[in-house]
Amino acid sequence: MGTHFTLTASDSFKLGAYRADPAGPAKGGIVVIQEIFGVNHHIRAVCDRLAGQGYAAVAPAVFDRQQPNFESGYSPDDIANARKFVANPDWGAMLRDVQAAIDELKKQGPVAILGFCMGGTIAFLSACKLNGLSAAVCYYGGQIAKNADSKPKVPTQMHFGEKDASIPLSDVETIKQKRGGDCEIYVYADAQHGFHCDERGSYQEAAAKLAWQRSIAFLAKNAK
Numbered sequence: 001m002g003t004h005f006t007l008t009a010s011d012s013f014k015l016g017a018y019r020a021d022p023a024g025p026a027k028g029g030i031v032v033i034q035e036i037f038g039v040n041h042h043i044r045a046v047c048d049r050l051a052g053q054g055y056a057a058v059a060p061a062v063f064d065r066q067q068p069n070f071e072s073g074y075s076p077d078d079i080a081n082a083r084k085f086v087a088n089p090d091w092g093a094m095l096r097d098v099q100a101a102i103d104e105l106k107k108q109g110p111v112a113i114l115g116f117c118m119g120g121t122i123a124f125l126s127a128c129k130l131n132g133l134s135a136a137v138c139y140y141g142g143q144i145a146k147n148a149d150s151k152p153k154v155p156t157q158m159h160f161g162e163k164d165a166s167i168p169l170s171d172v173e174t175i176k177q178k179r180g181g182d183c184e185i186y187v188y189a190d191a192q193h194g195f196h197c198d199e200r201g202s203y204q205e206a207a208a209k210l211a212w213q214r215s216i217a218f219l220a221k222n223a224k
Contacts, residue, residue, distance in 0.1 A: 001048045007060055007100040015064040015097050017104075018044050020051035028134075028223045029105025030112050031098060031126075032059040033119030035194070036082040038071030042199050046114075053216060055223075056108040060101040062094040062122070074200045086118055094122055095130060102132045110134040112223035114215065116196060120144065120158070127152035135222035137215045139196055140164055145171035148178040155222040157184040159211045161191030161204075186214065
């Protein structure tokens, strides 16, 4: 459904990206930010799904600076290998790459950002630091708590799993205390990390469906 193409960041670095467009005129653009597994089948499927909702969706390959075209599955070995990319993340470089994707979509109308896991953190940081966004949706961003003193410049929604082994509920409480007044924050009972991804063992259908419904409604309300 979608196409692969090249983005150019402000420092002239060229990175790959995946784009999916709706059948008719787009009602806006959405930047989709990957987990640590690259712009893989699941992230491309999210872009396709958003295109089905009427949005132009772009997923920048934010690991291209470290390893071009990286993507993986979800086996224990895959997960262990993918973790190397976030051992010492260059958030600034990734935000430059995200800004390139935002700029690419501006001509489609208002631009929102939607991210998962590492991408959830990037979506939050983008909402706080980047220009050209109208809304942000963050799924189980593990570093949001550490950055929760920063205030998003646009409406922001967050989704967390109650049983997430890598994001303790104490972190979620910290986020609620610091950002509960200006962000929508949801916690899903019995949901683990990665509960939205139907290709992972941690997928929880009920939580994934509810979170997606909330995300689409939030985008419809704010990404305009």
